[in-house]
Amino acid sequence: QQQVKQSPQSLIVQKGGISIINCAYENTAFDYFPWYQQFPGKGPALLIAIRPDVSEKKEGRFTISFNKSAKQFSLHIMDSQPGDSATYFCAASGNTGFQKLVFGTGTRLLVSP
Amino acid sequence: DVKVTQSSRYLVKRTGEKVFLECVQDMDHENMFWYRQDPGLGLRLIYFSYDVKMKEKGDIPEGYSVSREKKERFSLILESASTNQTSMYLCASSYPGYNQPQHFGDGTRLSIL
Numbered sequence: 001q002q003q004v005k006q007s008p009q010s011l012i013v014q015k016g017g018i019s020i021i022n023c024a025y026e027n028t029a030f031d032y033f034p035w036y037q038q039f040p041g042k043g044p045a046l047l048i049a050i051r052p053d054v055s056e057k058k059e060g061r062f063t064i065s066f067n068k069s070a071k072q073f074s075l076h077i078m079d080s081q082p083g084d085s086a087t088y089f090c091a092a093s094g095n096t097g098f099q100k101l102v103f104g105t106g107t108r109l110l111v112s113p
Numbered sequence: 114d115v116k117v118t119q120s121s122r123y124l125v126k127r128t129g130e131k132v133f134l135e136c137v138q139d140m141d142h143e144n145m146f147w148y149r150q151d152p153g154l155g156l157r158l159i160y161f162s163y164d165v166k167m168k169e170k171g172d173i174p175e176g177y178s179v180s181r182e183k184k185e186r187f188s189l190i191l192e193s194a195s196t197n198q199t200s201m202y203l204c205a206s207s208y209p210g211y212n213q214p215q216h217f218g219d220g221t222r223l224s225i226l
Binding site for chain 2: 043044045046049094100101103105
């Protein structure tokens with residue numbers, strides 16, 4: 001019940017295309033859903049996050065869509081660029097006082113020029 | 114900018130050795146975390162600390178211990194290294210609060226021979 005399932009494992013998108021990464025969770029106590037971006041040789045960094053009281057959050061070319069009833073959320077990267085090539089992790093945590101994030105297994109995105 | 118510094122980028126040790134991984138953050142964060150990152154498994158929490166001398170087990174604490182004697186420093190200890198502990202280890206820190214971003218170091222790639 002603590003798992004966050006992420007798909008696909010890898011993704012190749014042409015420059016200018018839309019990249020879509022999906023995540024699903026079981027634990028209804030989760031109420032914070034961040035996405036982290038990791039470049040080779042670097043640690044992950046927070047990209048964008050959402051709370052379940054909204055269905056969508058957009059920051060520039062990055063959008064999180066959230067479906068509370070289906071317990072699913074997804075990251076959309078519009079107009080994907082080669083510089084977006086990285087590994088993306090979804091995560092979830094509950095409001096338990098301690099920030100214990102449960103991470104998905106990661107998606108390696110390659111944006112071809 | 115928040116800086117989380119891990120003492121070694123690469124480390125090679127032998128089976129049975131006691132191994133210390135060090136992490137220092139410069140943002141006066143209360144929370145600190147140790148994760149291991151393995152292909153196809155994402156990031157898994159080993160231990161975290163919410164205050165000096167306080168620690169909590171994460172999802173995979175077996176074979177590991179931690180030490181937090183000062184607020185800015187969090188050490189991960191492999192009591193008797195084994196080959197299945199070969200991995201990338203990531204340290205992170207954050208302010209209290211379940212929706213605070215975690216700031217990661219660039220990782221230590223540890224090989225146990």
